[in-house]
Amino acid sequence: MDWNLIFENTLKGFIGINAVYFAIAALGLNVQFGYTGLLNFGQAGFMACGAYGLGMTAHYFDISFWWGIPIGIVFSVLLGLLMGIPTLRLRADYLAIVTIASAEIIRLVVRSVKFKTYFGGSDGINGFSDSFRSLGNDFGIEEADEYGFWPFKFTGRELWTLIIGWLLVALFGFVVYKLMKSPWGRVLKAIREDEDAVKSLGKNVYSYKMQSLILGGVIGTVSGMIFALDRGSVQPDNYSRDLTFYILTALVLGGVAKVSGSIVGSMMFWGLFTFMDNFLRQVAKDPVSIGNFTIMKSTQVGQLNFILIGITLILLMVFRPQGVFGNRKEMAFDGH
Amino acid sequence: MDTERTYGEVATRARDSFQGVERLPGARKHDPILTADNIRREFGGIVAVNVDHFEVQKGSITALIGPNGAGKTTFFNLLTGFDQPNSGDWNFNGKAMNGVASHRTAALGMVRTFQLTKSLTKLSVIENMRLGATDQKGEKWWNGLFAAVWKGQEAEITERADELLARFKMDHMRDEYAGSLSGGQRKLLEMARALMTNPTLVMLDEPMAGVNPALKQSLNQHIRGLRDDGMTVLFVEHDMDMVHDVSDWVIVMAEGRIIAEGTPDDISSNPAVIDAYLGTRQGQSLLEGE
Secondary structure, rough: OOOOHHHHHHHHHHHHHHHHHHHHHHHHHHHHHHHHHOOOHHHHHHHHHHHHHHHHHHHHHHOOHHHHHHHHHHHHHHHHHHHHHHHHHOHHHHHHHHHHHHHHHHHHHOOOOOHHHOOOOOOOOOOOOHHHHHHHHHHHOOOEEHHHHHHHHEEHHHHHHHHHHHHHHHHHHHHHHHHOOOOHHHHHHHHOOOOHHHOOOOHHHHHHHHHHHHHHHHHHHHHHHHHHHHHOOEOHHHOOOHHHHHHHHHHHHOOOOOOOHHHHHHHHHHHHHHHHHHHHHHHHOOOOOEEEEEEOOOHHHHHHHHHHHHHHHHHHHHHHHOOOOOHHHHHHHOOO | OOOOOOOHHHHHHHHOOOOOOOOOOOOOOEEEEEEEEEEEEHHHHHOEEOOOOOOOEEEOOOEEOOOOOHHHHHHHHHHEEEOOOOOOEEEOOEEOOOEEEEEEHHOOOOEEEEOOOOOOOOOEEEHHHHOOOOOOOHOOOHHHHHHHHHHHHHHHHHHHHHHHHHHHHHHOOOOOOOHHOHHHHEEEEHHHHOOOOOOOOEEEEOOOOOOHHHHHHHHHHHHHHHHHHOOOOEEEEEOHHHHHHHOEEEEEEEEEEEEEEOOHHHOOOOHHHHHHHHOOOOOOHHHHHO
């Protein structure tokens, strides 16, 4: 068993690019779900907006890569309006249904043969991130070089994305933190507690919910951009339901309605995931057999990993429902 | 009942303002702040509210009473925009309120509380209070990040909130979560929070429900205090003692209609009201009881 390798990979999982884009997406989801109480099950749809905003600059519009950022944001604002206008006046569950369906519709549309000219079909889009890479080279981080020291060793390519990614996490963490400390954030939190009370005090609840949905969606869009830049490609099937639910998992793991919860939750989710994966792979390399029965084969690692993650979460919900950073005292008032 | 109470100057003036007002359902007042005509709300086949004419005298405490299912809360919801009537017109301070969204009514100076208290449990008491203030610059998302824009206003709001909390004797709970308050304290908080909107008309939906007798006395005083500060109060209540104690005028609803109006003393001897509450003529329609 190669503990060094497990340790190295786990650490990389903690601070790696997966944790980064999860953290950004979770921050967005936290604005909607944690602070405002909006059940957005379509965060993957918002992420796809960002990814396709970038991808389409090269694939369809044939314009500079940098235009992809505003295009992606415009896409996600439109998506937010589209989801919000019919549902935000209704009860919370309707939004949940519409968001999960919208995200799926987006995925099925962008992967369809019919719209291949715009979105590249099921192959997705490649080769749009050159400007981003060359900017990294301009800053002196050579794509092919190795940087860092054990156990933090990254290629220049990884390192550049990581730096930009963590800067964005810090930026959005700061923005969300500040906004939620402001009177604006107070209205959102009040809406989460009781819409009618907020209405009776003269606040336009509908408008605030829309603002929250769009802000969270735009943050999710940026997460999708980082995700796409890291891969250097946009694949429609990356933006399916499970992505949304893993992000939700990371959010709950860290503790909802806390900025630190979104970030650390994502790091823990990926740290835990990478550790389990590496550990189980090492175990499977040298399987213990009892007669005909082999305890674990390497092909079973993936499934077992998800099972264990699921069990961990169940235990967490039972023994620490407020998440790692949540406030037990707040939890006590649920349902009153 | 204590009819020998002495009244303060404002209370006397409020009571006097009803002189010459007919003791009839839908009576015209001298200076109404809120009027409603032909308000009708049906739920399926059931007519929940069917009010021909309704007026609230400015600067008075008006009680809206009636047995369970009389349509009082529905009427409240209609007046405050939380529900839309099938037909009817109503106006507040001379402004037509048809189709005005519920959040706009508060901005116009008409604020309400709820029968089932809606304290925002995971916000502290002081945050609950601050939320009540209207026209906050920091409530615009583009200002949220720039504390310099709203810090000054926030300080003013906090000062006003602290004054109100002190007046309602809630200042010791200032930084507690609203969820940790007792039922009665939540009622007080909701009332105080409503006052943060600087209303001209305060509409209280069963302010005494679930409040212990000791607290009831001080709630009574607070309600009188609102009128003495120049506000108009309209409240729904079941507790007849309390109604008799605080209100200047009483409007009685039954089966969705207004069946009687008058001073508290008139009402307690009105046969229609006694019928409605005690059902002495069982099986007969309440409307024929006059």
